[in-house]
Amino acid sequence: MKKYTIPFLLLSLTLLACQDPSSSSSELVSSLPPSSQDNPNGILPLEPEETCLEPRLDTYWVCTWSDEFNGDQLNRDYWNVEVNGNGGGNNEAQYYLEENVAVEEGNLVITAKKETYINKQYTSGRINSRYKVSAKYGRVVFRAQMPAGRGTWAAVWMLPLFNRYGQWPNSGEIDILEYVGYDENRVFAATHTAKFNHTTNNNPSFGKTVEQAEEAMVTYEMIWSPGEIRVAADGDFYGTFRYIPQFNQDVTYDEVFPFDQEFYFIINLAIGGSWGGVEGIDNTIFPTQMKVDYLRLYEYDYAVDTFDPPVTPTNLATSQLENTIHWNRDFIGTKVEYYLIYVDGEFHRFTENNQFTFNNLVANQTYEVQVSAMDFLGRESAVTQPISFTFEG
Numbered sequence: 001m002k003k004y005t006i007p008f009l010l011l012s013l014t015l016l017a018c019q020d021p022s023s024s025s026s027e028l029v030s031s032l033p034p035s036s037q038d039n040p041n042g043i044l045p046l047e048p049e050e051t052c053l054e055p056r057l058d059t060y061w062v063c064t065w066s067d068e069f070n071g072d073q074l075n076r077d078y079w080n081v082e083v084n085g086n087g088g089g090n091n092e093a094q095y096y097l098e099e100n101v102a103v104e105e106g107n108l109v110i111t112a113k114k115e116t117y118i119n120k121q122y123t124s125g126r127i128n129s130r131y132k133v134s135a136k137y138g139r140v141v142f143r144a145q146m147p148a149g150r151g152t153w154a155a156v157w158m159l160p161l162f163n164r165y166g167q168w169p170n171s172g173e174i175d176i177l178e179y180v181g182y183d184e185n186r187v188f189a190a191t192h193t194a195k196f197n198h199t200t201n202n203n204p205s206f207g208k209t210v211e212q213a214e215e216a217m218v219t220y221e222m223i224w225s226p227g228e229i230r231v232a233a234d235g236d237f238y239g240t241f242r243y244i245p246q247f248n249q250d251v252t253y254d255e256v257f258p259f260d261q262e263f264y265f266i267i268n269l270a271i272g273g274s275w276g277g278v279e280g281i282d283n284t285i286f287p288t289q290m291k292v293d294y295l296r297l298y299e300y301d302y303a304v305d306t307f308d309p310p311v312t313p314t315n316l317a318t319s320q321l322e323n324t325i326h327w328n329r330d331f332i333g334t335k336v337e338y339y340l341i342y343v344d345g346e347f348h349r350f351t352e353n354n355q356f357t358f359n360n361l362v363a364n365q366t367y368e369v370q371v372s373a374m375d376f377l378g379r380e381s382a383v384t385q386p387i388s389f390t391f392e393g
């Protein structure tokens with residue numbers, strides 16, 4: 001959640017600098033938060049968002065945004081409420097109305113009803129945080145209770161803020177939680193991309209049985225790192241999505257894993273549709289509700305963690321794709337922010353992904369190519385042994 005933390009940090013520093021122009025640099029340092037004075041990595045620690053009711057998780061995760069849904073109305077600084085009957089692109093049976101979205105008794109409550117509205121026989125609710133709250137990497141944690149009944153289809157999911165790689169599905173979709181009422185107590189997580197999506201019936205997906213998903217509040221999570229997305233339900237990390245370039249040598253990384261951009265949240269309760277309606281809609285279940293206690297975003301605090309510098313990337317090789325190289329990502333630490341590409345011993349480009357396509361070298365010329373890794377503290381590994389690479393014009 002750079003949007004919230006960076007302005008805050010800049011503002012804090014500006015205020016410190018303005019309060020006393022005669023302050024020496026040592027006085028400035030002493031007025032910073034205590035943990036920054038002895039932090040091992042020379043960068044400022046993250047500050048938790050004041051309104052977040054669980055400011056830190058597992059030592060190194062800091063809550064930088066949250067909606068606790070504890071007021072008496074939806075916070076419009078965070079959310080847009082959708083009003084439409086377009087079926088969500090899945091032939092869904094509901095019309096989304098504002099009146100079906102409420103904040104009450106500490107929860108976001110979305111109610112689906114059996115009522116005719118314009119061309120639909122059901123109404124329900126859907127909110128999104130586009131242009132208001134978005135994230136790239138980090139840990140998303142929320143607590144939710146699923147609706148009951150055949151025909152419901154609840155989801156907490158993310159779409160790209162900007163379609164950097166083109167229209168859906170090319171820029172990606174992250175379904176942190178999906179729940180269809182006919183498949184009781186089974187929760188699912190999925191990703192959709194240009195090469196792997198539900199229209200081609202090959203999107204990666206994980207499912208888990210969660211007893212009492214409909215009766216109780218359950219905690220769901222996603223940890224999103226460069227090249228990797230992990231999902232959890234009830235404390236169990238049951239699914240991992242990873243980009244492995246060797247398995248997809250015929251396409252650029254963004255067709256498989258375009259998750260290196262800002263994404264925003266969507267929370268909705270659909271009725272029917274291509275998945276929720278597979279076994280029809282039970283008209284006796286209405287009204288039915290989906291509830292969310294809170295939604296929180298955590299960032300990893302690299303300032304206070306001590307970890308080894310990145311290791312030299314392995315298995316650097318040319319890909320089947322023209323003018324393209326790839327190498328292995330070390331997933332264990334998930335602390336590599338960038339890779340550096342070197343051509344004939346000179347720095348050429350940064351890339352966040354472990355695949356790179358050259359596009360501006362001299363045709364038919366052969367180069368020596370090397371790669372190194374850089375972590376979130378700006379520490380660089382040694383470079384790989386060079387490989388020989390000929391640029392096809």
Ligand SMILES: [Ca+2]
Binds near residue numbers: 293
């Ligand atoms: Ca709450």
